[in-house]
Every structure is written in structure tokens, then in C-alpha cells.
Amino acid sequence: MPDKILPRESAQPRTKSSSSYCVPVSEIITVRETEADSRTKDNGRWQKMSQKATEAYPYAFTVSCVKRARQHHWRCNDVTFHCADGTVCQQWVQTIRDQLSALTRRPKHLLVYINPYGGKQQGKRIYEEKVAPLFSRASISTNVIVTEHANHARDHLKTDVDLKKYDGVVCVGGDGMFSEIVHGLISRTQRDSGVEQNHAEEKLVPCGIRIGIIPAGSTDCICYATVGINDPVTSALHIIVGDSQPLDVCSVHHNNTFLKYSVSLLGYGFYGDVLTDSERKRWMGPVRYDFSGVKMFLTHNYYEGTVCSTCQHSGQLYSGDSQDFQMDDNISSSEYGSDWRMIRGKFLAINAASMSCACPRSPKGLSPAAHLADGTTDLIIVRKCSRINFLRHLLRHTSKDDQFDLSFVEVHRVRKFHFTPRYCESDWDLRQGSGEAGPGKRLFRRICRDHPACGCTPAHSNWNCDGEILPHANIQVGVHCQLIQLFARGIEEASVFEDLGSHSAM
Numbered sequence: 001m002p003d004k005i006l007p008r009e010s011a012q013p014r015t016k017s018s019s020s021y022c023v024p025v026s027e028i029i030t031v032r033e034t035e036a037d038s039r040t041k042d043n044g045r046w047q048k049m050s051q052k053a054t055e056a057y058p059y060a061f062t063v064s065c066v067k068r069a070r071q072h073h074w075r076c077n078d079v080t081f082h083c084a085d086g087t088v089c090q091q092w093v094q095t096i097r098d099q100l101s102a103l104t105r106r107p108k109h110l111l112v113y114i115n116p117y118g119g120k121q122q123g124k125r126i127y128e129e130k131v132a133p134l135f136s137r138a139s140i141s142t143n144v145i146v147t148e149h150a151n152h153a154r155d156h157l158k159t160d161v162d163l164k165k166y167d168g169v170v171c172v173g174g175d176g177m178f179s180e181i182v183h184g185l186i187s188r189t190q191r192d193s194g195v196e197q198n199h200a201e202e203k204l205v206p207c208g209i210r211i212g213i214i215p216a217g218s219t220d221c222i223c224y225a226t227v228g229i230n231d232p233v234t235s236a237l238h239i240i241v242g243d244s245q246p247l248d249v250c251s252v253h254h255n256n257t258f259l260k261y262s263v264s265l266l267g268y269g270f271y272g273d274v275l276t277d278s279e280r281k282r283w284m285g286p287v288r289y290d291f292s293g294v295k296m297f298l299t300h301n302y303y304e305g306t307v308c309s310t311c312q313h314s315g316q317l318y319s320g321d322s323q324d325f326q327m328d329d330n331i332s333s334s335e336y337g338s339d340w341r342m343i344r345g346k347f348l349a350i351n352a353a354s355m356s357c358a359c360p361r362s363p364k365g366l367s368p369a370a371h372l373a374d375g376t377t378d379l380i381i382v383r384k385c386s387r388i389n390f391l392r393h394l395l396r397h398t399s400k401d402d403q404f405d406l407s408f409v410e411v412h413r414v415r416k417f418h419f420t421p422r423y424c425e426s427d428w429d430l431r432q433g434s435g436e437a438g439p440g441k442r443l444f445r446r447i448c449r450d451h452p453a454c455g456c457t458p459a460h461s462n463w464n465c466d467g468e469i470l471p472h473a474n475i476q477v478g479v480h481c482q483l484i485q486l487f488a489r490g491i492e493e494a495s496v497f498e499d500l501g502s503h504s505a506m
């Protein structure tokens with residue numbers, strides 16, 4: 001049998017005017033024999049066969065398959081086929097079942113973690129009402145764990161769970177919950193393989209088990225950037241059909257001590273400050289991000305430091321105008337070797353985007369062309385500029401204009417980067433006795449650092465690592481190509497939706 005079913009003569013699909021359905025086997029969820037005279041739901045409408053038709057075609061089977069809807073949504077569509085001959089009907093059912101069991105990438109046993117407190121605290125309800133019935137239809141067995149505290153899932157994965165029993169791990173929650181699962185799985189894999197995570201240069205072993213995300217958080221940025229929409233039913237269907245999307249992961253170290261993994265955004269300066277400020281305003285709910293965003297924009301802090309990076313494709317991806325912006329020293333570093341580029345200056349933001357970081361608010365994301373799995377991260381450097389220019393840059397994230405086509409913004413696709421804030425360099429200068437700042441200035445800087453309320457531009461920001469604050473500003477980052485795999489397929493082209501949407505009812 002080819003990979004499509006085209007029941008034309010032996011089995012009649014129940015549609016108003018059409019005579020056949022064309023469904024890729026890979027997108028069939030399940031098949032079952034059905035009552036010929038029962039009412040069936042087809043294309044969202046309940047239909048009843050006439051008495052005459054039921055007598056002519058007394059046997060029936062129903063295929064549940066993926067149907068594409070608007071804006072990357074997937075739905076489960078039931079199509080009932082009627083046959084005149086019972087043996088032919090059974091042959092169809094058996095053949096489709098055989099074809100489905102030959103799809104070895106489909107999960108059969110899943111370990112599900114639900115964060116009951118993520119987003120609007122609907123994780124449990126979303127799973128029970130929208131996802132569990134689909135898993136059960138697809139004959140997927142599950143072990144469901146509702147987390148009792150932060151890091152419950154991470155620690156369970158790290159130590160307790162027998163991963164061999166499962167074909168995948170499902171995360172019901174937001175980006176923070178996903179980060180827990182990623183940390184648990186990566187740490188477990190490295191421990192089982194004898195790899196030391198604290199060594200920044202260590203090659204990490206890819207995780208052998210896929211992760212599914214059922215979005216139930218506040219932003220669900222990772223789900224949005226890998227599936228195209230935050231929709232629990234769509235994500236459940238991607239898990240059922242056994243999609244695979246590899247994902248790069250950044251490891252973040254401080255002086256050869258492992259800090260965190262990042263799969264989406266590492267942001268210093270503006271995005272670090274917004275997170276730090278918003279954490280103090282949790283009582284405000286999700287609106288805290290808007291509040292802190294406006295506040296930090298008005299505060300307009302900039303930070304001095306040095307970024308060293310090594311890249312696959314170096315150089316500015318975009319060039320632009322040059323108003324109110326003075327180029328700082330931008331030199332190759334002999335310390336790191338010829339492949340390393342050193343950028344020293346004053347920055348409003350330093351962002352490393354390992355994926356587009358698209359979300360409903362910013363459908364293009366921070367780096368629209370970022371690849372999910374090519375072993376690089378997009379290092380976006382926003383140098384000190386006027387407020388109005390920074391606003392232009394920020395507003396372009398929501399418009400068609402290119403947010404990088406500004407003289408104070410540069411983008412490098414890199415495999416590794418290090419960041420050293422200026423105050424660390426000053427400490428080094430102090431120790432070495434070779435600093436450019438005089439003793440008075442150094443003392444003043446120390447006072448400012450120890451008393452942030454003094455009103456000066458603070459000496460350092462915090463790194464926002466996928467929504468969590470890192471304890472150190474001085475970090476080393478390395479990209480690990482395709483370290484994890486998701487049950488996703490990346491964002492489908494609009495044409496796929498148009499084509500397949502219409503094919504499902506030819």
C-alpha cells in the first residue's frame with residue numbers, strides 16, 4: 001500500500017460531494033471500525049446517513065487524522081468510510097493499523113510532568129481535557145506527575161526516573177517548566193555518560209529521549225518558536241505523530257563552573273534589567289513585564305564590557321545609517337586566537353538568541369532568522385545610543401522593518417562567546433596596578449557597585465537566561481549543536497497549510 005489511502009471504490013467516504021480522501025499515513029492518529037448507521041462528525045459537522053445509503057454500505061471505519069486549520073493550528077478530524085463488503089472494511093482497518101505500527105518514531109509510553117501553577121494555573125485542566133483524550137485515542141500510555149514544588153521535575157529526571165521505560169517526556173507548563181525538564185535530561189545524560197558539566201570545553205552527549213511541550217505557561221515562547229502557535233491540541237498532535245525537531249542548547253559557565261543551559265534567550269542589559277525588575281513585581285501578574293519594560297527603557301542604563309566571540313559567519317549581517325553613534329574599539333583578540341573577535345564598548349543590550357524568540361507579541365521575534373539546530377546562536381549587540389534610537393530598534397520588533405538595520409546594532413552568528421563586564425576588568429586592573437582609572441575613580445566605582453541606590457548607572461546588569469537571573473555577569477557561553485530533540489517540526493510554511501488543508505477533503 002502506498003503511503004496514502006485513496007478509498008475510491010471499495011470504501012466510500014462520507015462527504016457531501018466528494019468521492020475520496022487523501023491522507024498521509026504519517027498524519028493518521030488512529031483507525032477504528034464504526035457502526036454504519038451511527039452519526040459521525042465530518043469536517044466539524046455531524047452527519048447522518050440515509051436509510052438507503054446505510055443499507056447499500058452497511059460496514060464502516062473511521063480514520064482520525066490531522067487537519068490543518070488557521071495559523072498553524074492542527075486539529076483531529078474524523079473521517080468515516082462506508083463499505084458494501086465487511087471483509088474489505090476489515091482489510092482497510094487492518095492495513096491502516098499495520099501501516100501505523102510500522103511508524104517507529106511514534107511514542108508509545110510517555111512521562112508527563114504538569115506544573116499546576118504555570119501561567120493561569122490551568123495546566124492540569126488543559127492536560128486532562130484536551131491532551132489526555134488524544135493520547136488515549138492514539139493508544140499512548142502515560143505516567144503523569146503533577147509537580148509539588150519548583151525543580152521537582154528537574155530533580156526527578158536527574159536521579160530517580162527509569163528513562164528506558166519511556167519514548168518521550170512531556171512538559172505541561174511554560175518556558176520555565178521546559179527549562180527544568182531540559183536541565184534534568186541533559187544533566188542525567190551527562191552523568192550517565194561520565195561527562196563533567198563544569199568543564200566549559202567538554203563536548204556534551206545528546207539526549208536520547210524527545211521532549212514534548214504542551215503550552216500552559218505565560219509566554220510559551222519555545223512552543224511558539226518551534227510549532228508556530230501556542231495551542232495544546234496542536235502540540236499533542238505533533239507528539240502523537242512523532243515529529244522530531246533537534247534544538248541547539250547553550251551552556252553557560254562562570255570560571256569553569258557550570259551555571260545554566262539556555263535554549264532561547266540570553267540577555268544582558270535591557271532584557272536582564274527588565275527581568276530583574278519584574279521579579280520584584282510578581283504580585284502584578286503578567287503585566288509586570290510591560291511595566292518593567294517601560295521603566296527600564298526610561299532608565300536607559302548602559303553597561304561597559306568586552307564581548308569575545310568566535311563564529312561561523314562573522315561580520316555584520318546588516319549595515320545601516322550612522323547617526324549619533326560612535327564606534328568603539330572592535331578588534332581581533334590575540335589572546336583567544338585569530339578566530340576570535342573582541343568587541344569592547346558601552347552596551348544597552350547584549351542578546352544571544354538561539355531561536356527566533358517569536359511570541360504572539362513579537363511574531364518575528366528577537367532574531368527572525370535564527371536557526372533552531374545549526375550549532376550557532378545570534379549574538380545581537382546594541383551599543384549605547386539615544387533613547388529615541390533605542391525606541392526605534394525596539395519598535396521594529398513588532399513591525400516589518402529590520403530591527404538590525406541600524407548603525408548601533410550588530411549581529412554575529414557565533415558558536416562561543418565570553419562576556420567580561422568592565423568592572424571585572426577594573427578589578428583586574430586594580431590587582432595588576434595597570435588600570436586607566438585613577439584611585440579616586442576606582443573607589444567611586446566600588447562605592448556605586450556596593451550601593452546601587454546611589455543613582456549612577458549601575459556597574460553591571462544581570463544575565464536573563466531563558467527567564468531566570470544568573471548569579472554572575474562574567475560568563476562563557478558555548479553552543480552545543482542539536483543537544484536535545486523536541487516533538488515538533490519547526491514552523492510549517494503557509495503553503496503546506498493551504499495545500500494539505502484542501503487535500504484532506506478532495
Ligand SMILES: Nc1ncnc2c1ncn2[C@@H]1O[C@H](COP(=O)(O)OP(=O)(O)OP(=O)(O)O)[C@@H](O)[C@H]1O
Nearest residue numbers: 118119147148149173174175176177217218219220
Ligand atoms: N508545583 C510547583 N510549585 C511551584 N513552582 C513550580 C511548580 N512546578 C514547577 N514550578 C516552577 O514554576 C516556574 C514557572 O512555571 P512555568 O514556566 O510553567 O510558567 P510561567 O512562568 O507562567 O510561564 P513562562 O515560563 O512561559 O512565562 C518554573 O520555573 C518551575 O520551576
